Amino acid sequence: MKEIEYIGEHLWLGKLGNFFLILSFVASLIALVGFYLSTKNKEYLKFARNAFYTHAFAVTGIIGTMFFMLVNHYYEYQYAWQHSNNEMPMRYILSCFWEGQEGSFLLWTFWNIVLGIILQRSLKNDWEAPVMAVFSLAQVFLASMILGIYIGDHKIGSSPFLLLREHPDYFNLPFVQGYISDPNYLAKITPRGLNPLLMNYWMTIHPPTLFLGFASTLPPFAFAMAGLWRRKHNEWQQIALPWTYFGILILGVGILMGGAWAYEALSFGGFWAWDPVENSSLVPWLVLVGAGHVMIVNKHKGGSLFTTHLLAIGSFLLVLYSTFLTRSGILGEASVHAFTDLGMQGQLVIYVLAFVLLCVALLIENSLLRVSYIMGSCLLMFFGMMYGYKTILFYTWVLSSIGLTAYSYNKYFPKEKDEEELYSREFWMFLGSFVLLLSALVITYFTSVPVLNKLFSIKKAPLKVEDYNLWAVPFAIVILILIAAAQFLKFKKNNAKEFYKKLAVSFIISIAFGITCSIPLYFQKNLSAASGIHKWEIISYSILFTVGIFAVLANADYWLRVLKGKISKSGASIAHIGFALIIIGALVSTSKKAILSKNTAAKQVESLGEGFSGQENIFLEQGDTLPMGPYLVTYEGKEVKGIDFYFKVNYFTKNPNGKPEFAFQLQPKIQDNPRMGRAADPDTKHFLNRDIYTHITAADMRTVIDSTNKNKYNTPENYIRHLGDTIFASNAIIVIDSIVSNLSQAEYEKNDSLLEVTAVLKVYNSNGEIFKARPRYIIKKNTVIPETDKIEALGLKFSFWRINPEEGSIEISMAEKVNNSKDFIVMKAVMFPYINVLWIGCITMAFGTFIAMIERVRKLKISKANHDS
């Protein structure tokens, strides 16, 4: 068979890209071996470093090649075809780059390299080799995810440089098949382009931040692994501390950005929906925060060695686990925004399990036991692959891993001799970290329902937002109390009385403040009854509110009175205030959120119970005015800019005279993308103390009212009515007000010439305005000539064409103009009170964490300088 010479393809690019892919994989493998060898013999160090830098070069090469492909629109490549197109503004080129799985893996790899190089340059001691070996191992796995080669039938990774006509998902499709025999196919295909939901600045800043956050869990992990490896459980912690705080900062900012994006631009109707994808970035953060705190305990007091290792390692493993959840397709129906399955489920499972295996293996000190554990695990995997029984084998492995971890902890791990004091900072910080870990495990367990379904062959549905909230409240209460109190205790022994005395001021103020705020918030009848929440929920909310205030005040108090307002030491206090504000803002804006667009037409099906009374959307015709909460809302009309439809919704407030006064206009948008379908983009009015969120759920998407039909009427319909009866038109109600005749019955019978009967119709439009129509029924020499009458403003035409004297009824036919159905929207309006507290909290927490990180770096430098001199 003769090969077809396709016109216009740039095959060199794919070759170059694949070369870089393989180079990056091989170089990371060599770096891994090199750094491993250098732990024993320092002479290999230079070699290993070079390999790592080669890997870095190769990754940069892949990224460069991909950008070249995207910028020059090489649509013969599936990645460019799927994620970009010509019409797309260039500023979204970054978004195209990381929209797909392969690009986002590359983004992660890239950040790992940046962190790895900084780390390698800052470590010129015994830690370099083991830490960088762990780094290289992570890079080997990441590089393999985009390798895209086949070993037998097993696909390893998914390459971004696949040709569209060779891509396994596409080459069978009719449109590709149709072109494939055509040498000039490239000129004919249309690229799909970027998802319209992702064409905004959030998509430009959120993924890089989040992936830098994921990458920044690697240094603490690498240090902890190196600590296990070298059996030096204590030394690494101080060096890892600034890295841990860096991770807390970046990952935290990344998560909150995601929340802000969901709130501002997506139609979730809130900033946190407990979606598996959201949860799986929150969980590693919680654990990392725990790790950071226990490491501080370790620094001041020593000890807590097992916990620091557990948390630092756990955070990274949970990042891996979340990668598995969101990218393997296992979430299936449970999440709306997981990645699609690229057929890498097996690879991702192996990736996660291999790291768990490595952690346990490093923990085991007895080399015979260690080797047999590794061999045993490999055997189990081999058995599972060959003969099945995967689930049972998996349990066996998990249980033996847990058993060995417990055994090694007991046998080899240094333990503290004496019990911690109750009144000591370390005990409370330890407890706080422990609660964070516990909450992370609970969220992980809930999020893993689809995984559990698979393991146990059950069909449980994912948990509801209310279940998550139910658990979040008690955890938040405990954490906030610990945040408020712990700083007032010194490390080691404290005087309990003094401690309570110091705390008393902020405690009393916050109780007073909490009660005065909770009553109007949660205990006023008219408000709480409407939202339909349970009594104990109200109580737990007010407790949470109060402890939130307590945490804010106590930390402010500690900073001002004890630290004397010093900025350099304020990191913890400020970050804690920020965290407490986030919780308060989230609590109030969520629990007191009010649906303004109450749909009174919705009928409640009583027997179905709660939750079946959809009453959140309101129908508005152009020009209509409806009351919504404290506002009067009108729909002014739409403005069409290309494929973007902006719907102008005007909000009015009532002034003291009861007259409406224009307040503000919102322009929620629907994008009608011919390739991608419709995407709604809400608009929000921000006030200092509340937000008004407006979202279009459905709308009249006709752009032009057909002008040829402008004056056409629909076929008239006939109505038989009596005096006083009504007729319903689509935009008006018609009442037969009176029937007037020019002659009396006697006159008509006598003089057989002309009878004129006029029906006087009173027409009410939806605003209550009254129009009158007077169609006439005329009989001239026994011939009926009906005379029609129109109401132009309403597009209605009436003709009165029959009288039924026996029944006393008349017959009127009515026609409506074709375009009488007016432009309309179905909208949802929600008020989020005090959501600004949440955003202020986010900024405060990020700022505080940043100060803490800088302080840790400074202290590390000082201690290094002392050490050197």
Next chain:
Amino acid sequence: MKKIHIVGIIVIAVAIGVILTSLKNTSTYADFNEALANPDQEYHVVGKLNKNEPTVYDPKVNADEFTFTLVDNKGVEKRVVLHKSKPQDFERSEQIVVIGKMHGEEFHANDILMKCPSKYNDAKPQS
């Protein structure tokens, strides 16, 4: 009592609570026949839209009611009354999950999840 015991008690308490919560979450994936057998029970039914049957959405009458016909994975067809507005791009959905319970011959849903080829997912294009 050592502090480690307190920690242990907390862990056990939380574990019990978590298990209770997940047991309380009785909602499972099911097909229409299972839902029909237990009308009081909430289910997630996965299926596809029957494009030959009409979909009814008249926001003028009720902006929060949308009716369509769903074929579940076993091929059983039921009218579904969704107590929400009609989702954008409903007709383009490849797969639909409705959450709710049977009421007579109709399935009443309080929520819906859709998999569209266009959004979030980069599934195969239709052409």
